[in-house]
Amino acid sequence: MRNSVQVTNMKKISLLFSLLLLPGLHAIAVKAESIATIKARGEFNICVHNNALPFSKRESASGLHIDLAQLIAAELNVSLKLSWVNLPRYAKYVKCDAYMGVPIFPDEDEGFLKKTKPYTQIEILAISNANRQLKSIDDFDGLRVATISSSLIHMALLKRDVEIFVAFRNDLEIIDALINGDVDVAIAANAYWGFYKKTNPQAVADFHSQSTEYLNSLNGYPLGIGFRKADKATVTEANAILDRLEERGDLTKLLDKYGMEPVK
Template identity: 30%
Template sequence: MCRQTGRLITRFFTRTNTAIIRCLLLACWITSPVAQAQALSEIRSSGAINLCANPQQMPFSQRGDSAEGFQIDIARAIAEKLDVALNVSWIFSKRQAKKVGCDFYAGVARLEDGDSKYLLITDPYLRLEFKLVTRDDGPIINSVEDLKPLVVGVSPGSIASHALAVNHISIAVRFADEASRLQALADGLIDAAVVTNVSAGWFQADRGKLQVFDAERILATQLNYDYALGLRRSDDDSRNGFNQLLAEMRSDGSLANILARYGLK
């Protein structure tokens, strides 16, 4: 049933981190007739929009009383523009995903081959860029040779981990998500980390300064990709409507304000 999405994930696996892959997997899993997604016209009529998000993936999303992540902030802004309530289903497993219906994900990769069988992808609202970061008092990284004495935290199975391995760089993959990777860096358990610009910006806004380097240039490989909304079982009219909402958020500055809270300019 998920053959096409599986092929997408296979091509995408080495280009991203575990958090974003999970979003694509969940899009495949939540296809049960028990709970159906709504088109934009149905969302307006029902008075509520349903979001699926990971409860433990800051700065992307997190369940709690304080910061909830930029995906939640963007989803809330979209709900306000539609004048509907926002319902969030906090999920991170196949079993949970099958029990809920969500209308959209606030963050999926927009790849060159476009939509999957179960997702329509909107215009991108952000470019995710991968960075090599060190502590403020850590080493300067000008080339892959500068990484040779270091231990680098990186997402397991990613193209970045492969590029580090073929260059004989010591890697640590036990810190699977970016928040734990940055915490390990702060605690001195690793010397450097590969994370997105979102996580690097969020850490610096919240915790302190990092030295930030372009991972694509250092590792001489393609890592970056566009980031967009993923619409479940929707239609082109709905996608056009969400694209218009994103355009309005760019125009009125609300999108920039949300991203700025996470250290992105």
């Protein structure tokens, strides 16, 4: 029973994050293609969000998900198609083959979405001035904290003497609020903090991140690639491609470009 509750809690933690990364994840399933069909078609079609750096951005056609998909398309010797989808109801119309970032939970029923091995780990962090130590929930009392609305950490802090700010569209805006002095602590995913440090190295010099495990023991999850309506052969070949990218150092180099790390 305890394991079941833990998995449920983990899914709640990642819900908002995954909705941002995977706008079509909960859309009505339509038949997608196997790796063999993708090769025959000569095109790998992925669903990507318009504005979700470090994962994707339409204006520059850049981001971790796009770059990773390009590497996979090259391994398959096919072209890459980007299907820009912000809302779940639109995903069914573009018939994309894959989402490049899906949470992976233990013992879950994948359903129509077949997932690869994880290639990175998402963790929720508490970011603050380097002189501030946040070792327990008591250390948040009296502070101004920015977080995503309705997250489990938000719910936990509602019970404390904390001034909470939730009017943010994404984690980068939350980190901005911290850097600008509007709040004392930013609750954000490591992916966004790593990217922020890469793009604003001087601004973050006086700040550091700490684990939020004491707020919720399941404060993260592995991230993999999700293939829609795929077969086992598709996932097997995709995993083999990830293995090759890892062995050559391409995956580590790509993750580092966006301030992220491979699964340890």
